Amino acid sequence: MEAIGTVLLAMLAGSLRVSTPFLFVSLGECLTEKSGRINLGNEGVLVLGAMVAYATSYETGSPWAGVAAAAVSGLLLGGIHGAICSLARVNDVAMGIAIMLAGTGIAFFFGKPYVQPSATLLSGIPFGFWSDNAQVRNALSVCPLFLLGIAAAVALHWCFNATRVGLRVRIVGDSQDAALALGLPIDRTRFLATACGSALAGIGGAFLSLYYPGSWNEGLSSGQGLMAVALVVFSRWNPINCIYASLLFGAAGALGPSLQTVGITWGYYLFYAAPYIFTLVVLIITARGGKSLRGMPGQLSIGR
Amino acid sequence: MKPPNPTSLSRRRLLRGTAGAAGLAAIGLTSEQARAAKDLTVGFIYVGPKDDYGYNQAHAEAAAMVKKMPGIKVVEEEKVPETDDVSKTMESMIKLDGATLLFPTSFGYFDPYVLKMATKYKDIQFRHCGGLWTNKDPMNAGSYFGYIGMCQYLNGIAAAHATKTKKLGFIAAKPIPQVLINVNSFALGARSVDPTITTSVIFTGEWSMPVKEAEATNSLIGQGIDVVTCHVDGPKVIMETAERRGIYTCGYHADQSKLAPKGYLTGAEWNWITVYKQFIADAQGGKPIPNFTRGGLAEGFVKMSPFGPALSEAGRKNVTAVKAEIMKGGYSVFKGPLKDNKGNVVVPAGKAYPETAIELESCNYLVDGVVGSTS
Amino acid sequence: MSTTATLTTAPASAPVQATDRWYPLRRTTESLLAPAAALAAAALLFSVFLLFLGASPADFLDLVWRGAFGSWFSLQNTVQRAAPLLLTALCVAIPGQLGLVIIGGEAAVVLGGLAATVAALPLLNTSPIIVWAAMAVAGSAMGAFWIGISGWLRARLNVNEVIASLVLSYIGLALFNHLVEGLLRDPASLNKPSTYGIGDGNMLDTVPWLDVHPGLPVGILACLICWVLIYRSSFGFASRVTGGNIRAAQLQGLPVTKLILLACAIGGGCAGLAGAIEVAAEYGRANASLNAGYGYTGILIAFLARFNPLAIMPMAILLGGLGAAGGLLQRRMGLPDATIQVLQGLIFVSILASDTLYGRFRWFQPRGGA
Structure with missing residues (x-):
């Protein structure tokens, strides 16, 4: 019984620790997909953002400068994706894979000199200041980026539902004909949505290198950027749901190590795969054969 | 022919x-x-x-x-x-x-x-x-x-002197003999100081997977572990995470004291230059290069990191004394009677396996005092 | 009836005007020139990158030439690396005809290799021919099954195949590791957990005289067969018609579900076969070495080849050559290993962007008739 409690607690703590990059990338992906385009390149953006953030923080001594630089690097890489996909006949899924490759390549290339040095990291906000217990204090030390991510989710949700800009993005994403009829600039909207979405993904990368695990190396991302695409599907293109999806995914990821700390070592590979099994099950349960998913932007290439 | x-x-x-x-x-x-x-x-x-x-x-x-x-x-x-x-x-x-x-x-x-x-x-x-x-x-x-197991044994001794919770952590890549010898040596080293100490082991399944390693470190700390060591290819993230959470670390592979200036107790390091120097001198001198060479602390194939500031005087003395014993050669960490953590006898009474023992090559158990299982 | 109706809607198969007999030739020229221009653009961009770093593009080119093609050894090295990629690229290219993007080939390779080993173990004392046949069948069946799951989820439940195949590849790798280090492990494989071996007598030898990987002839053969399948069979025709717009094809009465399942099974079968060949030719047993990233590189090649099985061959050679030259670049120019990845990224981006060139130039378009 006690073991179950320990595991659940560890999963909760783990989900708070690892969910932030998922949150940022899925929000960015959500924005891009709302405009009718998909960007698998956010995996590359995440890695590049992590490297740029770490390098900038090391050079300037300011982790927040690092976060800003990561966002800018995402904006640029996403901008390239957005611009090239505006050309006729270019496949956005394939271009995403290309951007992923190029982004990680550039990050690894320029990141070599930053593997060894230690940069200044972001510090958590100590919500546990009232407690004398180190465990509690640690559990309640929250990364400011996590709060920023939640704020971004709320802002994005509000933006889609209550502002002209949000409405335009949704129209462009839902129906090219309607957008044309209204005279909306389709390519420009998608370009901006992709670039801004990638800027968010870049911040997710900054979290990886500047907060948790808080280090730059080539194995830093284990596919978080790609999995974000799946998270967007099961959060039904709703930014608020992205928060829950990221937290759940993070909790599933903490299952493997926390089971082992209570002595359950059997089948650890399978437990480590828990987040993916969980994702697959959710996809299957929520699938609606033959019809498109509720909330899915009509122009999305993966829906056709 | x-x-x-x-x-x-x-x-x-x-x-x-x-x-x-x-x-x-x-x-x-x-x-x-x-x-x-x-x-x-x-x-x-x-x-x-x-x-x-x-x-x-x-x-x-x-x-x-x-x-x-x-x-x-x-x-x-x-x-x-x-x-x-x-x-x-x-x-x-x-x-x-x-x-x-x-x-x-x-x-x-x-x-x-x-x-x-x-x-x-x-x-x-x-x-x-x-x-x-x-x-x-x-x-x-x-x-x-x-043979780096002895260094992990010394790591264990250092860890035992630093721990307050009597719980140690070991982050390992895969349950293979090389790794298990290290886990067991570490646990035995700690128990030579205080038999109530336990060592929890987490297998990540990969030689290099920083996010999983960081998560494992945090999971261990969540269980009240206050010294951690590892056997993965790149211990950087583990050392940094542990240092940030304010617990102690014992290094592995190379000197990681720079990554954890406060909590680094000591570490088990390779010292390959000994081997390379000899091989190259042989090659340059036209002499045959040995086909098979293995060595431990005494032969200079492995070494210990310098002590970190967190290790107490008593701990330093203990590690130094045992190290001196090991340097004399023939030292055995696996001494009978020794049970694994399921209660089976793995080293019968009266037997002792030094680091060169062939029995250790197929080590597939975790000794008593290790929390975890090999499959 | 419905197929004639779709004929005009399918972009790839627009009827050629009978009066323009040079059009096929010009179309081929276009499909050769566009990627060539893209390669040139990537080379130019990369040269700028090198100059910016203070390295010489000429040295770079020289080393790539020497490392990848310049000598018999280098050429062998390149071809060796390309061999397994032919089959894994087909795993993406065949479903790609239907507009599906399958990115889970890696799991099909490792599970195919594992299934092949398991199938071979009870037959070790028969004859190598029987062992190889069993391995090929088991490997491809396993690959077909694994990629088939993604196809089935797409066809029946409309679960997006990009995500399904990605998630399934993580799950497949976990399953592989779990089995190799658990149930199927040879207890004697101490420090590198592996399954039992198929034995030296049952190993596939390299191609006589050429000393290259036996996967090469198999891969070439598979590419040729798949080309015939796609461009000369009714399955291929229906697939290409479906390509890009599954719903429209459904409306037109094409058996889309069957097509998707078949395409995914053929593609997965190719990747599974690649795993079986790796076991039979290289490792002799299934272990973590199988997880070498061939499935991922196959994705790049398939896209570079625009899903055309014939074009897969030169593209696999190109990527194999870059891989072969990578080591030399590290050693001679002191460039980090990621240099090749940057170059690959640039090539990939510019070749995909060059898709936009098709149809831009009038000279290549059908003429006359009107």
């Missing part, structure tokens, strides 16, 4: 006209190589990045020292996977760079890649890090490896 053993060399390769490779007493240098002895080209191949603060860095640091030796040209390639890619890298170093002495440093390079290349290029010397060579294998190949 005695034919090579068919179990280690495939028959088909043998039929291709390479018979007798092992029979040739070609361990020395051919006349052509002797002439070029002034200018020896040595190739180092790493499975991961050279600056991983771990396994590959330990080799690369030694390679950097080799580079400064007169008459030596060093060629290096990092991140070479344990696939046919490594045969091609070896071949490329031989054919395009003129390397005559190769150090493929990753364990998984040996079978079949080093064996294949050693059969194909009989004039080239291959020395593989991992202790896998047997006298049935080609004579121009060979193995070197270090």
